[in-house]
Structure formats: C-alpha cells, structure tokens
Amino acid sequence: MAKPGNFSHALDQTYKPAVVSCSLFVSPPSVYANNSDTWTWTGTSSPSGYVTKRYGTKNGVQDVFGDDVFGSTNFSKLTGSRASQDGVGDFTRWFTISDPATGALLCTSNTATIIVKSPVPSGELRGKVFNENEGKYISAGQDCPGYNETTKPSGVSIDYTGPVSGRVVMNLCSSTTNHPIFSVPNLPAGTYTVKVNYPNGWTPASCSNGDVSCIPSGRGMVIVPPDGKGIVVFAIKPTDRSCTLAVSPDKVYANNSDTWTWTGTSNLSGYVTKRYGTNNGVPSANGDDFFGPTNFSKLAGPRAPSIGGGVYVRWFTISDPATGALLCTSNTATLTITLPTISREQLTFSGVGSGGIFDPSLENDDSRIWMSYSAVENPRPFSCAGKSLTLKRVETRLAYSDNQGANWVDGGVAIPSEDVCLPAPYHLGTWMSETPTIIKDMKAPASERWKIISHRYLWVQEDGDFNQENNKKFDFGWYGLRAAASPELLKNASEKKLAGAAYQNSVLGEPATWLNKVHPALSDCLFFGEPGGLSDSTGFYLTTSCFTLNPATFKLALLKYNGSSWSYVGTSFNQEESSKIGSEKTMTAASLFKAGNQAYLMATKHVGGLYSGCYIFGINLANGEIQKEAGAPKILQSIEGIQSVFNGACGYNPASRESGIVFGELTDMVTNPMFKIFKTFVNYPSVSGTSIPTPNALSDVVLVKLATDPKVYKLENGVKRWITSPDVFNREGFLWTDISSVNEMELGLYPNGNPIQ
Structure with missing residues (x-):
C-alpha cells in the first residue's frame, strides 16, 4: 500500500520520497532546575505516516535510546515542570524521522544542547x-x-x-x-x-x-x-556538677602546732575558681582567683597567728572566665580559730600624764626592772609672737618594779619635751621624745652602763590640732642617745644625735652619726623610728624601722654599736616578708630580748591601717635574719589585742614574770587616758603553753631538770640552785614526783645560784 505524501522511488517515480531536512533547537540554552524557569524545543515536524525517534546524553552518557515521540512539542522529558526530576547537568538531544515499515531514514537532525543548572538558593x-x-x-x-x-x-x-x-x-x-x-x-x-x-x-x-x-x-x-x-x-x-568545700579540723588554736586542710572540688580546665568569705562576719576574699582547693585560702596552718582568732567562713565558685557563667557554687565551710587565753590587766601607777602611756621597753637590773615609755603629758599653755595655745606633748619617762613586774612605780622624766618658738611661717611647736628603748650595756664602762634611745622630732602645733600627721616634722628629728651610770641619771646626760638622710643639719647641727651612711642598705632611709635595744656578751644591738620615700621599701634593720661607731648587721623584715604573715606594711615597733642563749625579736604588724598585735620571732644577731618555716617568718608566740583597735608596740624582759609581755593600746583619741599599757602575764619561752612557775606564784619549792641531764635544780628567788646528790635531795625532804622537765632555753632563764650541798 502506498504511503501518502510526495516520495521518490527508484522504480516508480510516483512513489519517490521528497528530500526532508531535520532540525532541532532549544531556547533558552541554559536554565535553572526549578519551577520558575521554562524552555521551548523547536524542531522539524514528522510527516504523516512516519515516526520520529529521540536520542540524547546527560553529562556525556547516553540516556535516551530512540524513544518514540509525537511531535516536536513533546520532544523531551525536560519540560519546565519536570526539570528537577532529571537533575542538573548538560543535556544533548537529536532525532530521526524514518519509515516505520522499512526503517528507511528520512533525516537525522542536528544536536541541540541545554544546560540545566542547580536551583537558585532560596x-x-x-x-x-x-x-x-x-x-x-x-x-x-x-x-x-x-x-x-x-x-x-x-x-x-x-x-x-x-x-x-x-x-x-x-x-x-x-x-x-x-x-x-x-x-x-x-x-x-x-x-x-x-x-x-x-x-x-x-x-x-x-x-x-x-x-x-x-x-x-x-x-x-x-x-x-x-x-x-x-x-x-x-x-x-x-554540667550537673556539685562544688563542695570542707576544712579539717574545723576548730584550731592560733599557734604553730595546729594546722588544717581545705578540701574542695577541683577546677575544670578553661574555667576559674574564685574564693569568697568572711572574717568574723566582715567580708573578705571577695572573688580572689586561686588555683585548686589546696591553695584555697590564706588561712594556712603555720600562719594562724598572723590572722588572729575568730570565725572564718569560706566558699567558692567555678565559672566561665569569658562570660562569668556559673558552673557551680560550693557550700560554706567554717574554720574557728581560738587564740590562746591571754589575760589583760591595765598597768597603772601614779605620776603619769592624763593622756596615758605607750611604747614600753623593759630592762632588768638584778632585782629591779626598769621600763621606759612614751607619756602623753598634761597640756600646758605656751605663747610666742603674740600667739597662745595650750600645747599637748609627748616625752620619755621611766618606771620601775621591784617585784618582777607585779607593781610599778613612777621613775620620773628621762627626756623631757620642750616647747619652742618657731620662725615664720610657724609660731608654736614642741620637741617631742617618744618610742624609747632602755638598755643595760654590759660591755660599756660603768659610767655609760645604762643607755636610752628615743625618737626626737619637732611637732608643729600651729593650728592646735595635735593629731594631724602632717604636723610631724621628721626632717627636724633624730635618735637621741644618752648614756649614764644609772637610769636615774639619764635625764641629765648629754645626748648624741643619730640621724637619717632627711635630717636638717644646717638648722640642728651635725649629728654624731649619719645612720643612713653606715651601709648602702640604709642609704634611702630618710629617718629612723621605734628603736629596740639589746645588750649581751657579743655586743649592743638596735633594731630600728627605716622609713623611705616609698612605703613599699620600708625595712626593719638590725644595727650594732661598739661604743664609738655603728655598723649594719642586716635586714630582718621588708614588705614582702611582712606580707607573708598578714601585715599590710613592713613589721614595725620592734623590740629585742634574750632568753638563755637565744635572741628574739618582737614586732607589730599592720592590719586595716592600724597597729595589730605583737609577734615573737627567733633572730640571728650575727646577720639580723629571722627564723623561717616553709619560706615565711616563723611566729613563735602572738599577742592579740582587741580587733580593729590600735594595739601593739610590745615590751618584754624574762625577769618581768608578774607582768609578762606588756603591750600598748589606743582606744580612741577623745577619752583620757587615750593610751594604755596592759600586762598579759604571758612569758616566753614557756613549758607546754604555761609559763615556768615562779616561787611567788606557787609554793616555796619548784624543782626542775633537763630531760637529757640527771641534775635537779631548785628555783628560788629568781635563781636556780643545783641539788648536788640524791642524798641531799632526800635530806631536804623533796619529792621526786614534784620534778618538772624543762628545756635548755627555759632553764637558762635562771642564773646559777649557790649549789645545795
């Protein structure tokens, strides 16, 4: 059956096919794989009775293999609404038109390409x-x-x-x-x-x-x-993380034998632990950074005396350092530190001024104990250049005790104060004499056996305000050294000036010694204050505060005097060492004493801008160094006054057993007597925390011995007497059960008396 249309044929021209050209186009040539982009294929239409077949590739790989299609308008699956189903890439397409019966090609089209891109991010x-x-x-x-x-x-x-x-x-x-x-x-x-x-x-x-x-x-x-x-x-x-803190034991005594341990949750890497707490109800350690619970608190066991007694509460947090976000907050742990029981009794005697007494220094003279001290005397009127005021004054006085410090008697003025007229722009002033130290110099000639050193300086009282610190003119000041055969003669003894770098020699005259020039370590000392003296078989020693332009470089130095010149021994305290035991500034108001063969330094720390207590340290007189423990000055004994009250500047002599250590206290600047001295009845060294008993305090017989020596001694009248044999011991009616053990230092407090034979 003949196909309709216009064809050519080799045998019959009636059926010979016509020449047909196949072409294919796509527009646009590139699109995005989403529903908003469309495209159109345009190609040669298939003649009636013939078939069109489609071919193509996707990204170079054939994906269409001769599918039948009907018309160029339905040419491809790559329609606008279906692009996303085929994905993205380079797509090629072509087609053929052929006789379906014989397969004879009518034509093959060109290749058309469309690029399908990824969808636009939306x-x-x-x-x-x-x-x-x-x-x-x-x-x-x-x-x-x-x-x-x-x-x-x-x-x-x-x-x-x-x-x-x-x-x-x-x-x-x-x-x-x-x-x-x-x-x-x-x-x-x-x-x-x-x-x-x-x-x-x-x-x-x-x-x-x-x-x-x-x-x-x-x-x-x-x-x-x-x-x-x-x-x-x-x-x-x-993270669910509990922060815990504990302290054990939670109750201790403020001495070197009691220690404690903080135990807490360890810090996390990248986080910070901060410490908080209160000391006797007052906020302390407010967010201090620290590293690990073992270093949780400044309340370290060996340093308890430096912080005083009371109730110390601590807790901590762990948080993000960048944002402050809390990981956890611990419970509170409480440490109670109890001070050794210290009695206090005001030391009083007649003859002193209404303002009170301070700065005690004690020295033994066989059966009599002498004390020098600062006396705030009764005000007195003074006039100069038409200006009149009632001036307050501080001068150095003496007192003595003939019963080991139980009672004291006024010994009179040693270095009086002196009111003076001043050149313009000032009018009125007073030469003060305070913070004295009295020493019996065992190596000096008899005529100079007793010495007293006090701080002399000018106090301008122009405005009548005695308490203004800027009225103290320390550049018009010096140490006054006097020597005499007895304490009673010191008042009339000549005075040698010992000065610091700020001393006004053009006005006051050349000093006997520029102490700041004794050694390079003292060269920055503008003036010196609060001396403390000691004499033993090795020489005459003086501990002194050195005040410089910068409080951070204040020091407590030890000097030595050979009767004609001074030398520098060493520095006992600076600010760094003082801070290790809780003092805000360099330890000050120091004194020296000796018990047995051991020398001791007793000094006051600064807390809250006030003098605060007294602390005893072993000192090496050969170099001025303080005995240390774990890198910090080792506190052997502490005397704590009332918290937040100015107290300290202690004095002590082992012979003064009925007073013990004495300390000064300033309660206020209004109520007289403003300044007071107190007995503590604390003697150092002691036996098991109790002072060595004296014959006056107990029975008339006290028996002691060393643990390493069989010799037994009887203590009486301030001396020790060796009981030479067991027969003598029994003959005297002593009981072997009454013997107390002491150490060499304690036994050395008592000079030798006549043996009991």
Missing part, C-alpha cells in the same frame, strides 16, 4: 540556643534591644551539613521576639544535619519552655524548603 536555616539553667536565650554578640539576655558562655555555635555545610553563631536579633538568633539565608533547599557546639562544662538539654522545634539531644535533622525556613532550637545547661 531557603533559610534559622534558630536559637536556650540556656536551660537560666531560662534565657544565649547571644554570641551584643545584647538584643528589649531583651534581658542570659550569660554568654564562650564557644556556643551551630554546625550544619547538607547540600552545603558551615558554622553559624547567634549574632542576630529576631525582629518579632527580640530573641538572639542565628540565621543562614540563601541555602539550597534540602535536608540538613545540625548540631550545637558548647564549651567544656555544658551539656545539651530539653527546652523547659516547650518549644516544639527543640532538639534535646543536641544533634538532629531539619528540612530547608525552597523559599522557606528550616527552624531548629537547641538547649544547653551547665
């Missing part, structure tokens, strides 16, 4: 991170307006993985809720894996606010639709 990944611990959303940037944000732990971010991958932080603010959010716009649509990153010490959590988009595991899947938003919310909270 989705958004959005969300936020909830701080479950505080009920607030976390921001990585500035606070969002109108929203009270939570703390900002460092290192919080969101990772997303899918058609594209990346990391984002919460650095935006929602326009509807003002919450801090993260947002990744222009994302290809698809499924993404998301997870929250958080710092050490935090963990994923459920959202207590019921947010349906919350992923409690910290990791999940979210679909980002085309032209839409994929919403995700995470919650994190600090």
Whole structure:
C-alpha cells in the first residue's frame, strides 16, 4: 500500500520520497532546575505516516535510546515542570524521522544542547540556643534591644551539613521576639544535619519552655524548603556538677602546732575558681582567683597567728572566665580559730600624764626592772609672737618594779619635751621624745652602763590640732642617745644625735652619726623610728624601722654599736616578708630580748591601717635574719589585742614574770587616758603553753631538770640552785614526783645560784 505524501522511488517515480531536512533547537540554552524557569524545543515536524525517534546524553552518557515521540512539542522529558526530576547537568538531544515499515531514514537532525543548572538558593536555616539553667536565650554578640539576655558562655555555635555545610553563631536579633538568633539565608533547599557546639562544662538539654522545634539531644535533622525556613532550637545547661568545700579540723588554736586542710572540688580546665568569705562576719576574699582547693585560702596552718582568732567562713565558685557563667557554687565551710587565753590587766601607777602611756621597753637590773615609755603629758599653755595655745606633748619617762613586774612605780622624766618658738611661717611647736628603748650595756664602762634611745622630732602645733600627721616634722628629728651610770641619771646626760638622710643639719647641727651612711642598705632611709635595744656578751644591738620615700621599701634593720661607731648587721623584715604573715606594711615597733642563749625579736604588724598585735620571732644577731618555716617568718608566740583597735608596740624582759609581755593600746583619741599599757602575764619561752612557775606564784619549792641531764635544780628567788646528790635531795625532804622537765632555753632563764650541798 502506498504511503501518502510526495516520495521518490527508484522504480516508480510516483512513489519517490521528497528530500526532508531535520532540525532541532532549544531556547533558552541554559536554565535553572526549578519551577520558575521554562524552555521551548523547536524542531522539524514528522510527516504523516512516519515516526520520529529521540536520542540524547546527560553529562556525556547516553540516556535516551530512540524513544518514540509525537511531535516536536513533546520532544523531551525536560519540560519546565519536570526539570528537577532529571537533575542538573548538560543535556544533548537529536532525532530521526524514518519509515516505520522499512526503517528507511528520512533525516537525522542536528544536536541541540541545554544546560540545566542547580536551583537558585532560596531557603533559610534559622534558630536559637536556650540556656536551660537560666531560662534565657544565649547571644554570641551584643545584647538584643528589649531583651534581658542570659550569660554568654564562650564557644556556643551551630554546625550544619547538607547540600552545603558551615558554622553559624547567634549574632542576630529576631525582629518579632527580640530573641538572639542565628540565621543562614540563601541555602539550597534540602535536608540538613545540625548540631550545637558548647564549651567544656555544658551539656545539651530539653527546652523547659516547650518549644516544639527543640532538639534535646543536641544533634538532629531539619528540612530547608525552597523559599522557606528550616527552624531548629537547641538547649544547653551547665554540667550537673556539685562544688563542695570542707576544712579539717574545723576548730584550731592560733599557734604553730595546729594546722588544717581545705578540701574542695577541683577546677575544670578553661574555667576559674574564685574564693569568697568572711572574717568574723566582715567580708573578705571577695572573688580572689586561686588555683585548686589546696591553695584555697590564706588561712594556712603555720600562719594562724598572723590572722588572729575568730570565725572564718569560706566558699567558692567555678565559672566561665569569658562570660562569668556559673558552673557551680560550693557550700560554706567554717574554720574557728581560738587564740590562746591571754589575760589583760591595765598597768597603772601614779605620776603619769592624763593622756596615758605607750611604747614600753623593759630592762632588768638584778632585782629591779626598769621600763621606759612614751607619756602623753598634761597640756600646758605656751605663747610666742603674740600667739597662745595650750600645747599637748609627748616625752620619755621611766618606771620601775621591784617585784618582777607585779607593781610599778613612777621613775620620773628621762627626756623631757620642750616647747619652742618657731620662725615664720610657724609660731608654736614642741620637741617631742617618744618610742624609747632602755638598755643595760654590759660591755660599756660603768659610767655609760645604762643607755636610752628615743625618737626626737619637732611637732608643729600651729593650728592646735595635735593629731594631724602632717604636723610631724621628721626632717627636724633624730635618735637621741644618752648614756649614764644609772637610769636615774639619764635625764641629765648629754645626748648624741643619730640621724637619717632627711635630717636638717644646717638648722640642728651635725649629728654624731649619719645612720643612713653606715651601709648602702640604709642609704634611702630618710629617718629612723621605734628603736629596740639589746645588750649581751657579743655586743649592743638596735633594731630600728627605716622609713623611705616609698612605703613599699620600708625595712626593719638590725644595727650594732661598739661604743664609738655603728655598723649594719642586716635586714630582718621588708614588705614582702611582712606580707607573708598578714601585715599590710613592713613589721614595725620592734623590740629585742634574750632568753638563755637565744635572741628574739618582737614586732607589730599592720592590719586595716592600724597597729595589730605583737609577734615573737627567733633572730640571728650575727646577720639580723629571722627564723623561717616553709619560706615565711616563723611566729613563735602572738599577742592579740582587741580587733580593729590600735594595739601593739610590745615590751618584754624574762625577769618581768608578774607582768609578762606588756603591750600598748589606743582606744580612741577623745577619752583620757587615750593610751594604755596592759600586762598579759604571758612569758616566753614557756613549758607546754604555761609559763615556768615562779616561787611567788606557787609554793616555796619548784624543782626542775633537763630531760637529757640527771641534775635537779631548785628555783628560788629568781635563781636556780643545783641539788648536788640524791642524798641531799632526800635530806631536804623533796619529792621526786614534784620534778618538772624543762628545756635548755627555759632553764637558762635562771642564773646559777649557790649549789645545795
């Protein structure tokens, strides 16, 4: 049967096919794989009775193999609405027109190419991170307006993985809720894996606010639709971690034998631990950084006397250093430090001024004990150049005791004060004499056996305000050294001036000694103050405060006097060493005493801007160094006055057993007597915390011996008498059970008396 149409044929011209040209075009030549982009195929139409077959490749691989199609308008599966189903890539297409019966080709088209590109990114990944611990959303940037944000732990971010991958932080603010959010716009649509990153010490959590988009595991899947938003919310909270603190024992005595240990939760890497507490109810250690519970507190066992008695409460926090976010807060631990029981009784005697007494210094003279001290005398009127005032004054006086310090008697003025007329611009002033030390110099000639050194300086009283510190003119000041055969003669003895660098020699005359020139270590000492003397078989020693332009370089130095010149021995305290035992400034108001063969230094610390207590240290007179323990000055005994009251500047002599250590106290500057001296009845050294008993205090018989020596001694009248044999011991009716053991230092307090034979 003949096919309709116009054909050519080799045998019959009636059936010979016509020549047909096949062509194919696509427009546009490139598109995006989404529903908004369309394209059009244009090609040669198939004659009636013939078939058109389609061929093609995708990205170079044949994917169409002669499919029958009907018309060029239905040429390809790559229609606009179906592009995304075929994916993206380079697509080629061509076709043939042929006789379906014989397969004879009528024509083969050219190849047309269309490039299908990935869809234009149109989705958004959005969300936020909830701080479950505080009920607030976390921001990585500035606070969002109108929203009270939570703390900002460092290192919080969101990772997303899918058609594209990346990391984002919460650095935006929602326009509807003002919450801090993260947002990744222009994302290809698809499924993404998301997870929250958080710092050490935090963990994923459920959202207590019921947010349906919350992923409690910290990791999940979210679909980002085309032209839409994929919403995700995470919650994190600090790791469940309890901070604990304990102290053991929780009750100690303020001495070197009692120690304690703090035990607490260890810090986390990258976090900080801060200490808080109160000392006797007063806030202390407010957020101090420290490293580990073993270094939790300045309240170290060997240093208890430096902090005093009382109730000390401590706790700590562990937090993020960048944001301050708390990981945990510990419980409170309480340490109670009890001071050794110290009695106090005001030392009084007649003949002193109404302002009171201070700065005691004690020296033994066989059966009599002498004390020098500062006396705030009764005010007296004074006039000069038409100006009149009633001037207060401080001068050096003496007192003595003939019963080992039980009672004291006024010994009169040793170095009087002196009111003076001053050149302009001043009018009135007083030469003061205070903080004296009295010494019996065993190596000096008899005519110079007794010495007294006091601080002399000018106090301008122009405005009548005695208490103004700037009225003290220490550059018009010196140490006054007097020597005489007896304490009673010191008042009329000549005086040698010992001066510092600030001394006004052009006005006051050349000093006998420039102490600041004795040694380079003293060269910056502008003036010296609060001397403390000691004489023994090795020489005459003086401990003195050196005051410089910078308080941080103040020092407590030890000097030595050979009767004609001074030498520098060493520095006992500076600010660094003083701070190790809790003093805010260099230890001061020092005195020296000796018991047996051991020398001791007793000094006062600074706390809260006040003198605070007295502390005894062993001192090496050969170099001035203080005995130390664990790198800090070792406190052998402490005397604590009333807290927050100016007290200290102690004096002591082992012969003064009925007074013990004496200390000064300034209660206020209004009520007379403002200055007081107190007995403590504390003697040093002691036996098991109790002073060696004296015959006056107990029975008329006291028996002692060394643990390493069989000799037994009877203590009486301030001396020790060796009981030469067991027969003598029994003959005297002594009991062997009455013998007390003492150490060599304690036994050395008593000079030898006649043996009992």
